[in-house]
Amino acid sequence: MNFSEYFPVFSKLTKQEQLALTDSVTLRKMKKGTVIHGGDEECLGLLVIRSGQLRSFIFSEEGREITVYRLFDHDICLFTASCVMKSIQFDVTVSAEKDTDAWIVPIGVYQRLMENSAVIANYTNEIMASRFTDVMWLVEQIMWKSFDKRLADFLAEECIIEETDILRITHEQIASHLGTAREVVTRMLRYFQSEGIVKLMRGSIRIIDMEKLSDMSR
């Protein structure tokens, strides 16, 4: 599959707009752990994920992190192109959670298309609305949901993403996703273990009662 099949509104563009995209787009391979956006990184352009996984997060002055959202195959990362939208007055960091292949639409090309094409501008709108929805979901989670439920939710989601019931993840990494301290995660995981929901092993967590885990996250 090539770029045009990953860019949903491609067929609605004029021939000229389609050429501007296909002539300028490049495929980039990013190793797991690479910081793609944030801090001193330049504004890369619009990123269309062919395969892999990206994580978008913010951090406090003390260096504590919280995951804002994650992106998968076919998703589009708007914040690597956020410099074209002057009203975005916040910064998120985007890094590759897995080895990732993504097409990059250069920032200048994207900006020109957006300024002139209502189709591209409205599509950009839809992407932003999706990310906005992710963040509102996050606000509801941190405001109204107790930590045991959030942790159960996270573990269940990880099992779906990784297609396994043995998660190779440290307590520290979970803490960075959920915006809390490692000790808080460890304490709650031990409670989950005492309830027969998980088994804690060196460097990994095995889910032994998926039904109870799902019940808990509700």
Add this chain to the structure above:
Amino acid sequence: MNFSEYFPVFSKLTKQEQLALTDSVTLRKMKKGTVIHGGDEECLGLLVIRSGQLRSFIFSEEGREITVYRLFDHDICLFTASCVMKSIQFDVTVSAEKDTDAWIVPIGVYQRLMENSAVIANYTNEIMASRFTDVMWLVEQIMWKSFDKRLADFLAEECIIEETDILRITHEQIASHLGTAREVVTRMLRYFQSEGIVKLMRGSIRIIDMEKLSDMSR
């Protein structure tokens, strides 16, 4: 002043687009306390505030509230038109915090303009990016800022909005803005009083040391 002066991209539109707006826009007066959007309210349209104050908030199943952002003169409320953006998968409630006069661009007119005009689509984008920025600020506040700082911040902001150092607001109302319980607000306000920052009175709060309040919110 009339509508065109409140709609920043008006001069960039074609004559036909300008007419579509001015022919359809209506001025509506909304009493303090009116729920404008959310729950069973229909999707009203794009709202351009001539004067007044709107509050956008979400609430939990238990009925606890938190203010997501507020809108003032010249601001534009996008969420009363959110039904035209299918990727907005969350609901906020919008209510009038003060008597408010606003122009309403009917939803159908706005949708047609957005679909066909890159100017309007990009402007919509900028409004959404501003609200997105507000919500990211909120996430940072609730994640990394202790409650004493958030309360100090809120009181200082209220003094600026109301142009007074005597705030006529209940502890319950403050709790609804900050997403916490009334008792938590009362306890912290009593601490502020013991520190000589505020004086608590029946139905109002007097700020007696604004400098200390500002220091605290940092």
